[in-house]
Amino acid sequence: MAKFDGVVTPVPDGRWDAAPYPVVVADTAGVIRSVNDPARRLFPGADAGRSVAAGVGGWLDAAHRRAVSAGSTSGVSGVVGERTFEAHPVRGDGTVAWWLVDDTDVRRAREALHVERHRAALLGRISSALLTSLNPRRCMSTTAELAAAHLADAAVTIAPGTARGGIPITTCVRDGRAEHTVLEVDPAEVVGLAEALQGFPPVPSRWIDPASAPSWLVPPGMGEVGSIVVTPLPGHGVPAGALVLLRRTGQDAFDEDEEAFARLFAARAGAAMSAARMYTQQAQITELLLRDLLPPVLRRIDGVEFAGRYQPARDTERVGGDFYDVHPPRDGSAESLVVFGDVCGKGLEAAVLTGKVRTTLQALLPLADDHLRVLRMLNDALLRSHHTRFVTLVLASVARVEDGVRLRLTSAGHMPPLIVGLDGEVREADTAGTLVGVLPEINATTAELTLAPGETCLLYTDGITEAHGGPLGREMFGEERLQRALEDCAGMPAEAIAEHVHMLASRWVGSGEHDDIALLAISAPRRFDVTDDRTAG
Amino acid sequence: MTPRADASAEPGHDRPVRDAVAALWDRVSTGDEHAAVQVVRSAVAAGVDREVVLLDVVGAVQARVGAEWAANRLTVAQEHAATAINDRIVTVLTSEGDRPRGGTRIAVACVDGEWHALPARLLAEVLKLRGFAVDYLGAQVPTPHLVAHLHRTGPDLVALSASLATRLPGAHAAITACQAAGVPVLAGGAAFGADGRYARLLGADLWAPDARTAADLLADRPPRHPRPAGQPVDDLPHLEDQEYTLVVRSTPRLVEAVYGRLEQRFPAMRHYTDSQRGHTADDLTHIVEFLATTLYTDDDALFGGFVVWTAGILAARGVPAVFLPPALDFLVAELHDFPRATRILEHARARLTGAPPDHREGRPTAP
Numbered sequence: 001m002a003k004f005d006g007v008v009t010p011v012p013d014g015r016w017d018a019a020p021y022p023v024v025v026a027d028t029a030g031v032i033r034s035v036n037d038p039a040r041r042l043f044p045g046a047d048a049g050r051s052v053a054a055g056v057g058g059w060l061d062a063a064h065r066r067a068v069s070a071g072s073t074s075g076v077s078g079v080v081g082e083r084t085f086e087a088h089p090v091r092g093d094g095t096v097a098w099w100l101v102d103d104t105d106v107r108r109a110r111e112a113l114h115v116e117r118h119r120a121a122l123l124g125r126i127s128s129a130l131l132t133s134l135n136p137r138r139c140m141s142t143t144a145e146l147a148a149a150h151l152a153d154a155a156v157t158i159a160p161g162t163a164r165g166g167i168p169i170t171t172c173v174r175d176g177r178a179e180h181t182v183l184e185v186d187p188a189e190v191v192g193l194a195e196a197l198q199g200f201p202p203v204p205s206r207w208i209d210p211a212s213a214p215s216w217l218v219p220p221g222m223g224e225v226g227s228i229v230v231t232p233l234p235g236h237g238v239p240a241g242a243l244v245l246l247r248r249t250g251q252d253a254f255d256e257d258e259e260a261f262a263r264l265f266a267a268r269a270g271a272a273m274s275a276a277r278m279y280t281q282q283a284q285i286t287e288l289l290l291r292d293l294l295p296p297v298l299r300r301i302d303g304v305e306f307a308g309r310y311q312p313a314r315d316t317e318r319v320g321g322d323f324y325d326v327h328p329p330r331d332g333s334a335e336s337l338v339v340f341g342d343v344c345g346k347g348l349e350a351a352v353l354t355g356k357v358r359t360t361l362q363a364l365l366p367l368a369d370d371h372l373r374v375l376r377m378l379n380d381a382l383l384r385s386h387h388t389r390f391v392t393l394v395l396a397s398v399a400r401v402e403d404g405v406r407l408r409l410t411s412a413g414h415m416p417p418l419i420v421g422l423d424g425e426v427r428e429a430d431t432a433g434t435l436v437g438v439l440p441e442i443n444a445t446t447a448e449l450t451l452a453p454g455e456t457c458l459l460y461t462d463g464i465t466e467a468h469g470g471p472l473g474r475e476m477f478g479e480e481r482l483q484r485a486l487e488d489c490a491g492m493p494a495e496a497i498a499e500h501v502h503m504l505a506s507r508w509v510g511s512g513e514h515d516d517i518a519l520l521a522i523s524a525p526r527r528f529d530v531t532d533d534r535t536a537g
Numbered sequence: 538m539t540p541r542a543d544a545s546a547e548p549g550h551d552r553p554v555r556d557a558v559a560a561l562w563d564r565v566s567t568g569d570e571h572a573a574v575q576v577v578r579s580a581v582a583a584g585v586d587r588e589v590v591l592l593d594v595v596g597a598v599q600a601r602v603g604a605e606w607a608a609n610r611l612t613v614a615q616e617h618a619a620t621a622i623n624d625r626i627v628t629v630l631t632s633e634g635d636r637p638r639g640g641t642r643i644a645v646a647c648v649d650g651e652w653h654a655l656p657a658r659l660l661a662e663v664l665k666l667r668g669f670a671v672d673y674l675g676a677q678v679p680t681p682h683l684v685a686h687l688h689r690t691g692p693d694l695v696a697l698s699a700s701l702a703t704r705l706p707g708a709h710a711a712i713t714a715c716q717a718a719g720v721p722v723l724a725g726g727a728a729f730g731a732d733g734r735y736a737r738l739l740g741a742d743l744w745a746p747d748a749r750t751a752a753d754l755l756a757d758r759p760p761r762h763p764r765p766a767g768q769p770v771d772d773l774p775h776l777e778d779q780e781y782t783l784v785v786r787s788t789p790r791l792v793e794a795v796y797g798r799l800e801q802r803f804p805a806m807r808h809y810t811d812s813q814r815g816h817t818a819d820d821l822t823h824i825v826e827f828l829a830t831t832l833y834t835d836d837d838a839l840f841g842g843f844v845v846w847t848a849g850i851l852a853a854r855g856v857p858a859v860f861l862p863p864a865l866d867f868l869v870a871e872l873h874d875f876p877r878a879t880r881i882l883e884h885a886r887a888r889l890t891g892a893p894p895d896h897r898e899g900r901p902t903a904p
Contacts, residue, residue: 132719471818473789
């Protein structure tokens, strides 16, 4: 690259004056040879004959030396007063002419764009993080952690009070972990907080005097608080709570931009927290209503093993049209009563009727000695109700006796109970009857039998026998296949038989559709424990 | 099969633990629940740590149940009976003595379709003993139920168990669903591979080879956040060729076609009893299911290992595995438009004919 030869050629004044940009011409020695009018206005001291360093500034001087010695043609940025300029060198004969372009606005726009991009990306990440969970407590933690990471030295999320009293509070100090507590405190101690927790329309953030803030508002490990701002979280018609941001003394207070960003953050956090709150309220109601519809957990009674399996037709549901109950012996009776059946239909609608049937049967427990009478009364009750569905069921009275388990089995239009003998012989219990809820008059016969130790009585719904699938995908599981499978189950405990049959049927349908599935095994254990589950713990 | 935990790692417990394992196996394999419960009760009374009883006694016996089934010394029904007794023992063992529940809350569940609940149950009980707050959700938890549970209870982590490799696609769905709900996932169980390769493949946040390691990992440094959410196909770009989906969808048709061709090749099959037909069709279904799973993971060794293992299982049952190589050939013929399936089948074919069957080698699943 050619170097300057050091020959100084004088540049006549006025030659650059017509240029729209400031121009400074300097020779190889770093002496200003010429400036135009715009440059003169910008650098009042830049007279010809002065050095670039003195007349313009060190930043241009350094660039000028590079341009002279190394022939560098790259531009350079410099600050002039409150503005910034980009200087571009143009080499002439023994001189370098520096064209200066004011890039203040472009640079500011670029910086603003960068900040906005960063915030947009951050808000995107924040939204994803906030939207993942519908668990209120987790939402509070996420909000506090994100706010402490991006908005303040510490953050506190405060949720509306719980039914059990107390106010859930989650605190997080920057780089720390969210801590959750429920405190018995009065939100009225903080201006605007009580309203925020009641779901009043959100008011703008409020500065509060750190000295007046109650101690519970300041997370431990925070140090001396310089500024506190309380922001109500906007909820969707339900109270979402409030966000408190804290900064230490010595830190700048929140500026306008930061407050604007905090509002955007609060909008997202509020939406997430109110969604979580609404979901939780709904889930709690569902849970409560479902509680009586779910199949009970079975246990041993008087040493007799009971094992149940239940699988609703649809994955998304927890209840269906199949049902069972085991009622322990009432005072003065030796018999437990097993109620096992299938309401026509599936899903929540069928489940609601199973609840009704189960409740009715529970009320009829005192009459359990007479199965037919119980069935007739249930039939009357169903005929009188507005439900048009019918029910098939089996009643089983179960009593522990000296040499095993005494059973009285009555089927009302249901599949016959299967008895698994110790020798592997499987036989149907000899009971049959009319289904319930259709005809004004019903009838049924009762089978009486005794399970020897190691023998099992299996009750099942058509979800097992009518399961479609198999290797070729279109065969029915069928009663015969069920009976063959049970032949291998001689002597097995109730739990193992229920599990085994459930697995076989479930594998049979594979990923295909199936009806509700219910199974209940009653076993006379091979060796009776002296205690049952109530005392064995 | 090796026991899940190495008893020798607990010095001083060697003898009582070995004795208890032998005694418990004796009672469990003869279906004597009452006596089985007595064995563990006396082990605890003799001062053996409950965690050791759970993992090195009950866990070891359960592992042996699987091995005995593989060797055809137990039927599936007997396996269920033994498992039910072990499960009952765990209940008895863990209901005696209450432990404080700590701050970290963990949900333990088997993936949808997974029947082997005991490994997950043992993990849940060990975590309880270590002071974690544990929700045990049991076997075959449908993913919608699992996610609803996460929203309802907000645990710090989900421990997902899968024993059968064919549960891996379902496990992937469960892992991504939990992570999308903001909860990190620890994967465990034989399905994820002896070295946890499938746990990594499917994007689990943690993997542990056994319950003890899992408890150590979680006590040490539980992950706070799941890995960033992505599309499942980001983990498994090969799924784009749709071979997995198409094979899953046509499983019954493939089984029927291969069965028909086998019947032509082996005329004796025409005189099979219903039960023999059922078993053969079941075997073919398993083969196609494993092929589909291997298409999902794109790891040839998974299918190869399964086929070799199947040959061993059949040999243990006195069924000559002559039908296996032609069955693979017929599948290649049926799936000639599927390059990955063809590659996987040919790899397995080579392993099958190259290596003598050994039912302990390369076993990809729990019983």
